[in-house]
Amino acid sequence: MPLPDALFARLREIFPDDALAIRETERRAFARDNSRYEQLPEAVVFPTSHEQVEVLVRACREHRVPLTARGGGTSSTGAAVPAAGAVVASFIRMDRILHIAPDDRLAVVQPGVTNEALQQALAPHGFFWAPDPGSAPWCTVGGNLACNAGGPRAVKYGATRDNVLGLRAVAGTGAGFVAGTHTTKDSTGYDLTRLLVGSEGTLALVTEATLKLTPRPPVVRSLRATYRDTASAAQAVARIMAQPVTPAALEFMDALALKLARDHAPDADVPQAGALLLIEVDGTPETVGFAQDAVARAARGEGLVALDIAADAGENAALWAARKALSFAQRTVTEHKINEDVAVPVSRLPALVDGAQALAAKHAVPLVCFGHAGNGNLHVNLLPRDVDEIERAYAALPELFALVLALGGTLSGEHGIGLVKREFMPLALEPATLGLMRDIKAAFDPDGILNPGKLLP
Amino acid sequence: MPLPDALFARLREIFPDDALAIRETERRAFARDNSRYEQLPEAVVFPTSHEQVEVLVRACREHRVPLTARGGGTSSTGAAVPAAGAVVASFIRMDRILHIAPDDRLAVVQPGVTNEALQQALAPHGFFWAPDPGSAPWCTVGGNLACNAGGPRAVKYGATRDNVLGLRAVAGTGAGFVAGTHTTKDSTGYDLTRLLVGSEGTLALVTEATLKLTPRPPVVRSLRATYRDTASAAQAVARIMAQPVTPAALEFMDALALKLARDHAPDADVPQAGALLLIEVDGTPETVGFAQDAVARAARGEGLVALDIAADAGENAALWAARKALSFAQRTVTEHKINEDVAVPVSRLPALVDGAQALAAKHAVPLVCFGHAGNGNLHVNLLPRDVDEIERAYAALPELFALVLALGGTLSGEHGIGLVKREFMPLALEPATLGLMRDIKAAFDPDGILNPGKLLP
Structure with a gap:
């Protein structure tokens, strides 16, 4: 589906030669993001001004040609993957x-x-x-x-x-x-x-x-708490979020995430536990200790195994080693990671983690849960290692989303919908809500040229 | 413009007798809000469920009759004043x-x-x-x-x-x-x-x-700083907002607001100064003192006249006496207060206060500036005392809004647009932006029955 000649000619008028990529070798770099989707664009343009973008959109609209905006291309949802026959507008030169x-x-x-x-x-x-x-x-x-x-x-x-x-x-x-x-x-x-x-x-x-x-608060201090099980850790999250010192980070790792990190980095002092919380507080030199104390008090309770409190920046880093090891460890398990970012009300975190682990057992696919517990926003990452596991992992996804929605949660906390969750939108949103979203889309983009096929089912 | 008989009959079906007000004496209470506008609704209904509201909206839509939602009726913009021939839906019984x-x-x-x-x-x-x-x-x-x-x-x-x-x-x-x-x-x-x-x-x-x-932070402490002039106070606001301890309130009063409060409440210890800041910090018993110190350091600087720091809740209240006196004092000056709530970037506060005072002098109308300085959101209140001053005050308003917009500000920080600022929206928003807002309105409310005549020009 090549671009209409008249649009090509118009793009040549709008953009200088070095701001219009036409050769396949050049376009290839703009066909993918961090998802499993791929689609070669017909042309890539590099605008440098608002006015140029106005002219570009009008030209694409005139010819009904899809236009996908692109930044760093790090989306894990396919949101930056163009539709067939599209122009990609890369904004990397508008970086001032x-x-x-x-x-x-x-x-x-x-x-x-x-x-x-x-x-x-x-x-x-x-x-x-x-x-x-x-x-x-x-x-x-x-x-x-x-x-x-x-x-x-x-x-x-x-x-x-x-x-x-x-x-x-x-x-x-x-x-x-x-x-x-x-x-x-x-x-x-x-x-x-x-x-x-x-x-x-x-x-x-x-x-x-x-x-x-x-x-920027001048001082940051970390705490690391391990718990007997996920339910105890989730109770601690709720206690921490109910007191007045809101942490600057409140990250969770489940037992399998800890095991993966420990196996990958035996020297990183990754603890063995049912669940782990990494907590950061920030403040001034005079107050950060009190903030640490307040959060430590809330972290203590039924099911706590150990609580480590960093005294300086070096100790901060040591406590976060488990989390850092996990990112690398996942890559060693598989290159087919399915990276979800569902969110549930904080009180439903134990049910989410237990349910996700039950799905992993049922479908026989490795799965780790970790992420932003203070927002109830967990990365439920499926780690299939071969073709069969990949197939079973994708079969598990609809059940995962159904679980999340049944817990009062939402499909995406921070990654968005893109291509990968689009078909699940009707599970999350009722027809009237989707209808209003479609009407808003029509108001902004009556010919549907902007990033078609993304977000709305 | 009475309601169509068929709609009246439908309202009687939807609402029990005690949830449908038809007599003029009953409707009279729903004709006004806290603005100078007034319009008697044709009927007032008191829904008690979501389902009832759905049926109500469909009925009004079928007959193309305007429908205005109402809560406490405290809006100062006319947003709660119905259009002619309208039904008012009072939500006071949905208060659970x-x-x-x-x-x-x-x-x-x-x-x-x-x-x-x-x-x-x-x-x-x-x-x-x-x-x-x-x-x-x-x-x-x-x-x-x-x-x-x-x-x-x-x-x-x-x-x-x-x-x-x-x-x-x-x-x-x-x-x-x-x-x-x-x-x-x-x-x-x-x-x-x-x-x-x-x-x-x-x-x-x-x-x-x-x-x-x-x-809720368990402890709140206040500070009161007076300055030689508005520019010094605004500099202090910028210093306070640039350090990591964000105050829980950062209120400003100009010299005329202080004079008014002092004249009205001679015993309230209202200081005489070019400008005043009332500042609140909150925290735990261990940390609130450090927060107070940090804000006090930022409040000090060129032009500071005096800085009072409350040691307990009683002293907090004493420092806020000036602000409380002002609310009452304005009522003694006039019952025709024109209550604006423009907002500008914090760095433009001195230009806003100086410009507003220049407008007051030019149009010979009393005017006070006070409000939420940390957000750049000032109440610029015109206080006309007779018919001539009222006329001159309304003549000054377009110049005030032009000043605010020239300073990079916005028409309303927290009151909204309603009827009173609707005609000024084209000064603030360009036609393309207003066009998108109209398209969104059409998507949600294709027949334009919901609170017509408000917000959009």
């Missing part, structure tokens, strides 16, 4: 930090800046931007906006949607528009800003973002 | 707190519960809901959702939109739907929840809300 205003607690950036580059630019001002996905060195702010990225810090500081003040964007109509404000409170009309966050490039292409900044 | 889940940091409530009743129910669990508007004893959660209500605490804990997880509602089509989740992270489709917050009853009627709770 336009303005940092510490007094106003905001930064204005282009969408192609990486999360890590932004954090590095903010650090000298004493600020950070809350979203801290594991892919921070490679993923872009635009991608974080597209999937409402989170990370460990979200438990205290919120995810992407909670940390955006305004956007400049181009709708699927080709119309550029500004949403939101440069202020931290706003009651002026409908909230288009947070509607675009998490919309996976299906409503509009973001060309500029005004981000809410948070002052 | 359905579920409080401390482990999950959430509460599920009906929209008619007052903010204060909710806070009282949460207190024994050690939690609060962040929005704390001055009208808390009378305003409802449904009204807070409608206008994205804030209050002093929003500087640390966010406004309504930041503290809602999910909603059940009925769109203008008559279709009931569920939006959002019971989890604190969600990347599952478009964010209809936060789109409804601030939509002033123009998209859907909320019948149930899942609210995000915050653990």
